[in-house]
Amino acid sequence: MKNTFGYSVAVTLFGESHGEYIGAVIDGLAPGIEIDNEYIAHMLTLRRPDGKISTPRKEKDEYRIVSGIVGNTTTGTPLTILIPNENVKSGDYSEMKTLARPSHADYTAECKYHGYQDSRGGGHFSGRITAALVAAGAVCKCALEKKGIYIGTHVKRCACINDRDFDNFKQDIDAVNKKTFAVLDDKCENDMVNAIIEAASEGDSVGGILETAVIGMPEGVGEPWFDSIESMLSHMMFSIPAVKGIEFGKGFAISDMRGSTANDPFRIQDGKAITETNNNGGINGGITNGMPIVFRTAIKPTATIFKALDTINFKDMTDAVLEAKGRHDPAIVHRARIVQDAATAIVLCDALAMRYGTDWLK
Amino acid sequence: MKNTFGYSVAVTLFGESHGEYIGAVIDGLAPGIEIDNEYIAHMLTLRRPDGKISTPRKEKDEYRIVSGIVGNTTTGTPLTILIPNENVKSGDYSEMKTLARPSHADYTAECKYHGYQDSRGGGHFSGRITAALVAAGAVCKCALEKKGIYIGTHVKRCACINDRDFDNFKQDIDAVNKKTFAVLDDKCENDMVNAIIEAASEGDSVGGILETAVIGMPEGVGEPWFDSIESMLSHMMFSIPAVKGIEFGKGFAISDMRGSTANDPFRIQDGKAITETNNNGGINGGITNGMPIVFRTAIKPTATIFKALDTINFKDMTDAVLEAKGRHDPAIVHRARIVQDAATAIVLCDALAMRYGTDWLK
Amino acid sequence: MKNTFGYSVAVTLFGESHGEYIGAVIDGLAPGIEIDNEYIAHMLTLRRPDGKISTPRKEKDEYRIVSGIVGNTTTGTPLTILIPNENVKSGDYSEMKTLARPSHADYTAECKYHGYQDSRGGGHFSGRITAALVAAGAVCKCALEKKGIYIGTHVKRCACINDRDFDNFKQDIDAVNKKTFAVLDDKCENDMVNAIIEAASEGDSVGGILETAVIGMPEGVGEPWFDSIESMLSHMMFSIPAVKGIEFGKGFAISDMRGSTANDPFRIQDGKAITETNNNGGINGGITNGMPIVFRTAIKPTATIFKALDTINFKDMTDAVLEAKGRHDPAIVHRARIVQDAATAIVLCDALAMRYGTDWLK
Amino acid sequence: MKNTFGYSVAVTLFGESHGEYIGAVIDGLAPGIEIDNEYIAHMLTLRRPDGKISTPRKEKDEYRIVSGIVGNTTTGTPLTILIPNENVKSGDYSEMKTLARPSHADYTAECKYHGYQDSRGGGHFSGRITAALVAAGAVCKCALEKKGIYIGTHVKRCACINDRDFDNFKQDIDAVNKKTFAVLDDKCENDMVNAIIEAASEGDSVGGILETAVIGMPEGVGEPWFDSIESMLSHMMFSIPAVKGIEFGKGFAISDMRGSTANDPFRIQDGKAITETNNNGGINGGITNGMPIVFRTAIKPTATIFKALDTINFKDMTDAVLEAKGRHDPAIVHRARIVQDAATAIVLCDALAMRYGTDWLK
Numbered sequence A, B, C, D: 001m002k003n004t005f006g007y008s009v010a011v012t013l014f015g016e017s018h019g020e021y022i023g024a025v026i027d028g029l030a031p032g033i034e035i036d037n038e039y040i041a042h043m044l045t046l047r048r049p050d051g052k053i054s055t056p057r058k059e060k061d062e063y064r065i066v067s068g069i070v071g072n073t074t075t076g077t078p079l080t081i082l083i084p085n086e087n088v089k090s091g092d093y094s095e096m097k098t099l100a101r102p103s104h105a106d107y108t109a110e111c112k113y114h115g116y117q118d119s120r121g122g123g124h125f126s127g128r129i130t131a132a133l134v135a136a137g138a139v140c141k142c143a144l145e146k147k148g149i150y151i152g153t154h155v156k157r158c159a160c161i162n163d164r165d166f167d168n169f170k171q172d173i174d175a176v177n178k179k180t181f182a183v184l185d186d187k188c189e190n191d192m193v194n195a196i197i198e199a200a201s202e203g204d205s206v207g208g209i210l211e212t213a214v215i216g217m218p219e220g221v222g223e224p225w226f227d228s229i230e231s232m233l234s235h236m237m238f239s240i241p242a243v244k245g246i247e248f249g250k251g252f253a254i255s256d257m258r259g260s261t262a263n264d265p266f267r268i269q270d271g272k273a274i275t276e277t278n279n280n281g282g283i284n285g286g287i288t289n290g291m292p293i294v295f296r297t298a299i300k301p302t303a304t305i306f307k308a309l310d311t312i313n314f315k316d317m318t319d320a321v322l323e324a325k326g327r328h329d330p331a332i333v334h335r336a337r338i339v340q341d342a343a344t345a346i347v348l349c350d351a352l353a354m355r356y357g358t359d360w361l362k
Helices: A037-047 A090-098 A106-113 A120-125 A127-146 A169-178 A187-201 A229-237 A251-256 A333-356 B037-047 B090-098 B106-113 B120-125 B127-146 B169-178 B187-201 B229-237 B251-256 B333-356 C037-047 C090-098 C106-113 C120-125 C127-146 C169-178 C187-201 C229-237 C251-256 C333-356 D037-047 D090-098 D106-113 D120-125 D127-146 D169-178 D187-201 D229-237 D251-256 D333-356
Strands: A010-015 A021-027 A064-067 A079-084 A150-158 A208-215 A243-248 A266-269 A272-275 A293-299 A309-313 A318-322 B010-015 B021-027 B064-067 B079-084 B150-158 B208-215 B243-248 B266-269 B272-275 B293-299 B309-313 B318-322 C010-015 C021-027 C064-067 C079-084 C150-158 C208-215 C243-248 C266-269 C272-275 C293-299 C309-313 C318-322 D010-015 D021-027 D064-067 D079-084 D150-158 D208-215 D243-248 D266-269 D272-275 D293-299 D309-313 D318-322
Touching: A010 A127, A010 D021, A010 D064, A010 D079, A021 A127, A021 D010, A021 D064, A021 D079, A037 A127, A037 A333, A064 D010, A064 D021, A079 A127, A079 D010, A079 D021, A120 A127, A127 A150, A127 A333, A150 A169, A150 A187, A150 A333, A169 A208, A208 A333, A208 B251, A229 A243, A229 A293, A229 A333, A229 B229, A229 B243, A243 A251, A243 B229, A243 B251, A251 B208, A251 B243, A251 B293, A266 B309, A266 B318, A293 A333, A293 B251, A309 B266, A318 B266, B010 B127, B010 C021, B010 C064, B010 C079, B021 B127, B021 C010, B021 C064, B021 C079, B037 B127, B037 B333, B064 C010, B064 C021, B079 B127, B079 C010, B079 C021, B120 B127, B127 B150, B127 B333, B150 B169, B150 B187, B150 B333, B169 B208, B208 B333, B229 B243, B229 B293, B229 B333, B243 B251, B293 B333, C010 C127, C021 C127, C037 C127, C037 C333, C079 C127, C120 C127, C127 C150, C127 C333, C150 C169, C150 C187, C150 C333, C169 C208, C208 C333, C208 D251, C229 C243, C229 C293, C229 C333, C229 D229, C229 D243, C243 C251, C243 D229, C243 D251, C251 D208, C251 D243, C251 D293, C266 D309, C266 D318, C293 C333, C293 D251, C309 D266, C318 D266, D010 D127, D021 D127, D037 D127, D037 D333, D079 D127, D120 D127, D127 D150, D127 D333, D150 D169, D150 D187, D150 D333, D169 D208, D208 D333, D229 D243, D229 D293, D229 D333, D243 D251, D293 D333
Parallel strands: none
Antiparallel strands: A010 A021, A021 A079, A064 A079, A150 A208, A208 A293, A243 A293, A243 B243, A266 A272, A309 A318, B010 B021, B021 B079, B064 B079, B150 B208, B208 B293, B243 B293, B266 B272, B309 B318, C010 C021, C021 C079, C064 C079, C150 C208, C208 C293, C243 C293, C243 D243, C266 C272, C309 C318, D010 D021, D021 D079, D064 D079, D150 D208, D208 D293, D243 D293, D266 D272, D309 D318
């Protein structure tokens, strides 16, 4: 359904980088959920570029909820979030209009939209749109917390520097959710930031790996075939620009293991089923088993860099060279982490409402 | 939609390992597609266990198409494929009924279906159901070939042994589609098979990585946000049992690269846009760019092994030990490759029919 | 989604009049629902032609449930019903293949399927397919009854002869569900049957109006805009061949009333809200209000009649004359009533599962 | 999907009567469609109350398109329309908050949203939301006209006074699309308006019947079972507040006809198939046959009237009496006609894009 995701809780995204508004409509939220504006604002802040290792574009993200609430409480009808675009400098992008930025969507947008696409700042493909996704996801994430479901994402790896794994999940999730640069091991923040700055100083960019954990999910949610929890989460995560891979539990590493070590033995602990290891990332047969859901995404290095690049002019179909100007992030992995949290929250709200009904989240 | 995938071309799966039939309904296929029964039979053969490095369960897979065709030509109305289950030995599974096989869906099925699930042979969660997916996908894959779109999958890695990468795509795709054990470099087949046999001899199992390539896809197919080609393919791939990760193009490796090497420079070649590298796997901004679509999935080692495993009895919620009997594969990666082809074909048929209309595939 | 209806409980239909099987897949049924085969067989019998005022085609409708149950209990995974086609006489239809039967789908099928449609006996457009819909709906209707939700349909009008309205809903629903020719006032059965026989003797056909009542639906089910209960029911009802109109409550008659008489005053009765009249048919703002849901459909006279009809040959696009042979019903309204019951049950199961979760129907 | 309608062209509605904005997102529109703001403004004007036979609420409907266009041309990405609410007098509604207006959604909203609904002015259930539907539909209707597809609706009946039928479709459609009070026979306008004024003077309200015609639809659009054109149109029409019935072609009247007169004989005219009568309203077997699509909806009298009404207080579940104040229409049939046009256009755009692909409407 293109720009709408979900059945029971469905999010519709709209907007362009340099349009009047970007925004999102969340349909199907239970009535009676309290909107915590500080929570939303905090998540938007974490996504926002800080100007040091991010684009100096100033974004205030002063969102407004223009439908679906009375006071600060959801009504159960579509909740619409508007975020005005500010500080827009279209001029910087004029040259690019017919030069395809390599690894961007410029050329594919041309193929799909035949020249009618809004090419200013990436238009509808811009990472800017994720601000609307974050705002919508913040509403969902906050509601999930009231049901005891917690989501957190850290920069597992950036510029080949590794953070440690999740250990005490609740504590680690709480910790990263407070951090601007979300690493579990504070020592690696400096290394990562320096690596980003170094790449930036060379006009280049770096990528990384994001790891998300979810705790508190009831067991028995998800479907055996096409709507496995992995299917729904991956469907959503590949909507996030720059994501080129996703893996659950041990992921690609499990393919090198033998069954005898890969299998997660079940045990009874305090009357509840647990697994001793969690190589399957909390999901068996597409359905939650009550253990933490753990997955990682591969974030590619920012496509726009300040080096001359071979490319084409897609209007006259000739070879060309592109030199980017404007404001661009040398890395987005540290900003994308909050997008991943938000996106995860949306998927889980939908899965839970499908499983337990439309009032469940209340 | 649980067991239905797709909008314009939609596949519905049904059946259990030990039920009367498994099957699939393909709705929305263009009218006038010729069904090539040899093609379907060949793909079903490639999925079938061969008894040497697979379960000795005999499956004839004598499918019947019981609706949606006149003679051998599609009518445009739902095409239904039935595959009878044969050689069923339910007795072997009786012990397991309340013991959760680790890393299987037994426990999560119990949580979701409250004891009503068909637990014989994995029931609806069984890899057996993929035979129906393969048959449905074979119809789609064959139709795509007539439009110049070719799909092939090889065992990129198994038991830590690597196959070579795709090189000449058309040639390599043709080659693997003829092979029972799909590797590009024939030399690694022996090593992989021996590693599987060795694991089997120890009552253990191995996993691997599957790599799929698609050539001939028109550029401009897919959607910027929630229905990116990556979203749709990953949604489908995580429906395949044992898949725990997926990556497009360079995938997780791209997260270690810098933008200057990760970016795929565009060039004009014979009047057509190409990229000099294909680190993005043929997809920019969720939309095809005309280059080969390349992705890899992580296949976990078969969960059922012949070693005593710690687990629980989920009826009385006590710790237990499980020793598997019956017929099980020491590896499924070499069988899953054809499932991945089939699943890919279904996704692409849907995406193309959404883009170009319901007659396009004719 | 063409041949699939529903989100949480979804039914997929397949088959052709003269194919091997017709059938349906019900996905999303709660686990633990007991299948009452007598109930299903009874509903199939009510749909079946009796040879007196219906086509003499013999249909045994020996359905089989080939997936989704263990014993007689649903597992929660897709339940597939197969009904073999018997007593097929394709020869009778050979002449019609390029002559469009007026008011049938022959010409529109040609436009859509370009000559590839199965034209034998109406193919996928045949009323025969409703047998699968009835079987699927029977499973749903039986499950709803165990939750106190009862559905019944009577022939409100046939050949311009009127049956009385529903009065004591529970009693009337019980009564019609036992009758082969479903009228509330037994006296009008003879008149209607005679009118049908008379039309048949002249090679002609008659239509009628079906009225359905549903009692026991919880209040608060349905959505304000696009998924109003009326929207979902009408979407489904227009899938039934020959339905050309639907109205809820007073329907078209309410458009002649004034607000002061059309409005349904609320009252409290035994602590529960009721309305003194039910001109809105149990639905306000698209959402159930706890009163009986009442709606009527207009069933057109059977299109195939035994008179020479002006038509076209759509192969060579010339005028032609068609004289129908074969087996055809002079009326289908008395058979369609059970299709309407079944179709209603499917819609309500989906709406209830969306509202209360996937376990609700158990 | 609640507040989203459509697969390939999908419209999402949001907003409340007294919220900040109402609006709509249209996703999936072809790129390159020119937006005709006069066209949209004209349609919004036709929906707007005129103060004489409508509520004196002033609505300027100064919509803004805030995404999905560059200049006045669609980009192919989500087009978002915002309409600010003005002239809001919430005070008038305060008394009603726990008194259920009979035949309104107040009580059912309470059942569904548990007291969290926005009850000011009907909230999300308000007819006000149709302004957003009209704006979205205006974009679609204008685009269809450029493809030769024309839609028009007239007040077929109001307060028991009949307008004439469509005769010369193109001429009649053009005529009604210019009229504020859409009747084909100008003589009946006065009678209808006087009847409305008379009812209003008694504090009462009237209903009516709307008839819509569509010409220029290609043949072969729609699906045999669940996505018949009738199913999709009726699904949408029952989303319009006050619609309680819909019929296609001869509709309920066809149920009194015999097959020999109901059947529409095909003929070849100028090399094209036509039918001599159009009792089936341009649709056979759920699929367009190229003849005009004709359908009628039953519009109930406005529920809010200025007479004391028996009702309940749903907070304390007691009997009560309600006397409405505020601004209300004594009839809405003459305003709903343009909503019906808009809604029809949305459905057809989706059906056409599904059939012919996403570029078709360009």
